[in-house]
Amino acid sequence: MIAVVDFGGGNLGSLVGALERRGAAFAVTGDPDEVVRAEAAILPGDGAFGATMQALAERGLDEAVRETIARGRPFLGICVGMQLLYERSLEHGEHRGLGVFAGTVARFEHAPRVPHMGWNQLEPLRSHPFLRGIVAQAYAYFLHSYRAAVGAETLAATTHGERFAAIVARDNVVATQFHPEKSQTTGARLLDNFLALARS
């Protein structure tokens, strides 16, 4: 069973629909115990970093997510759910994240338009089971004003005035800055790949 971490207020309709179409066994839950018991977890996210982190902490979900990751369970972070995996964010003040990845999430500095909104392309940097079937310059749907720099954990980068991390991975954790549930075939393939990782 996959836990879709529900911290209240998130837009889960498309993700739930995508998982249902795939016949995935999943539960949308805000119960930390259920998250920890699950065989895999997805942390979706829209909204501000600080508010989301606070909502997780209020429900004990921050510890549950850390525990899930520490136990080596397959884990997918989406959008703010990816950003939360970094050490900190500078969105509306400075906020601490979960610290799975080193570095700071900061506002675009050189982007021609902010928010970065719409379909942009993926530049795969290395091979990974999560990227199976993903072509260079495949399009994904982005909707964000803050980004993480390209680092050792970056599987694919994207450029919008500056290059930033679009897909990251380390050990059991994968995460996307864009929304796979809104990225048509590219996103479908990534979700399929995550489900395959979750089953293995």
Add this chain to the structure above:
Amino acid sequence: MRRGSVLARRIIPCLDVKAGRVVKGVRFVQLADAGDPVELARTYERRGADELVFLDITATIEGRRAMHAAVRAVAQELTIPFAVGGGVTSPDDVRDLLRAGCDKVALNSAAVRDPEVLSRAADRVGSQCVVLAIDARRQPIEGGFEVVIDGGRTPTGRDAVAWAQEAERRGAGEILLTSIDRDGTKAGFDLALTRAVRAAVSLPVIASGGAGSIEDFASVFLEAEADAALAASLFHFGELDVADLKAALRSRGIPIRPPDVDGFSQGLRVH
């Protein structure tokens, strides 16, 4: 091999919804149910639409409930983003529609009447989910563009460019800019209006009103630098197919996401 990545300009069909049903007829394909928002949304998705806008033209409470049900149904099935506008008056409305499953909500008249609505909505749900829809009309004597509300019936005396800038300060994440002069004319987008607003803000700008041909889309992207272009009847009546339009714009060198037919048409396979 081309390297790097480029943000694509978007093509956005707009659907009018009344009491949860698509109205003004969509006639371009054989549909089992031409009023079903899910079936229409999926059809446009297959033809390569980058995003959809649903405009709720219902005024009744029952109609709005039906709209929420339609949004939930579309969200479950659609794999591209969609926005909802029409009759949105409060930050609560914005939040409720997002919870129902759309990705962005457009505010229009209510934000003009009380700009604080825009600020509070953005604070509540994040700028990226809040679109400000501006309906603008050319000022024949003074020049410039005036904001009009209530579907174009009520002039406001407000300058469209200044309003777009204020909206950016208040936390809007995108501007949906409709030329009331051009709307329904098929005489082309208002390039001067689009250019003026786009130059005044750093938000993405969706041009709307007046699309009549492939050339109109090329002009609004190449000459007015629009980030996205929206049309309704042109697509609905089959006068222009989204996939054909996108192919033509790509051949002009405009960055456009190709129709995502089989997942392998987007570039070179690397794995």
